[in-house]
Amino acid sequence: MIRFACLGSGSRGNGLVVEVGDGRHTTRVLVDCGFNCRETVARLARLGLRPADLCGLLVTHEHSDHLGGVFRFAARYGIRVFLTHGTLSCVEAAIQQLAAVEVIDSHLPFKIDGLGARPFPVPHDAREPVQFVFSDGARRLGLLTDTGHATTHVERMLSGVDALILECNHDLRMLESGRYPIWLRRRIASPYGHLDNEAAARLLAVLDRSKLQHLVAAHLSHQNNSAELARSALARAAGCEAEWIGIADQDAGFAWREIR
Numbered sequence: 001m002i003r004f005a006c007l008g009s010g011s012r013g014n015g016l017v018v019e020v021g022d023g024r025h026t027t028r029v030l031v032d033c034g035f036n037c038r039e040t041v042a043r044l045a046r047l048g049l050r051p052a053d054l055c056g057l058l059v060t061h062e063h064s065d066h067l068g069g070v071f072r073f074a075a076r077y078g079i080r081v082f083l084t085h086g087t088l089s090c091v092e093a094a095i096q097q098l099a100a101v102e103v104i105d106s107h108l109p110f111k112i113d114g115l116g117a118r119p120f121p122v123p124h125d126a127r128e129p130v131q132f133v134f135s136d137g138a139r140r141l142g143l144l145t146d147t148g149h150a151t152t153h154v155e156r157m158l159s160g161v162d163a164l165i166l167e168c169n170h171d172l173r174m175l176e177s178g179r180y181p182i183w184l185r186r187r188i189a190s191p192y193g194h195l196d197n198e199a200a201a202r203l204l205a206v207l208d209r210s211k212l213q214h215l216v217a218a219h220l221s222h223q224n225n226s227a228e229l230a231r232s233a234l235a236r237a238a239g240c241e242a243e244w245i246g247i248a249d250q251d252a253g254f255a256w257r258e259i260r
Ligand SMILES: [Zn+2]
Pocket: 010, 011, 014, 063, 065, 066, 146, 219
């Protein structure tokens, strides 16, 4: 069984909890921690969790909305941190505080107790950014945010998953007509920036969706997107009701979802 829930999603902080269990033993990890310790503890509590319930902290890349809270939190609660060599190279000074750091290969699957994690590289303006597919051996949860565009490899990784958390960062028209400075607009819309609603929809359209039980739009820009726009783009691509698609909110995240 896989369960997952979100502490919050967006440029002001990210955190995803993934849990696998066989009825006797449960493995639970946090993916990214862009909130300070107090905030992280409070957001975990909303899901009925304490820091001691986590046995690992996986980091996708070094941007502060993903990494900002990782080191203090991991050091305070003695949690192992898993990150790529490239991400580690950005933060070397801070790792002294950590109980344990494990460097992962951005192409090699690894296991944390009963949880399988398969990293895959993504085109994003960071040193060695990865996203993940999680598995309990039977079911798979795909995570894709902070990606400038979808590569063939990304498509291959996410095809046939049972649940998918998919970046819908911005609506291109809102971004272009919005108030962001030109350099920031260019960065976001570049092939190493963030996935817009239509690009996310195009990716979704080519994936094998035959097993998809959950679809959640994530990392929505507060300024340049809306839940309605993201939902309707994905619903058109997936041929489903817009209301069926979840939203990973910046403040509320989302509650537990279970893959059966
Ligand atoms: Zn981000």
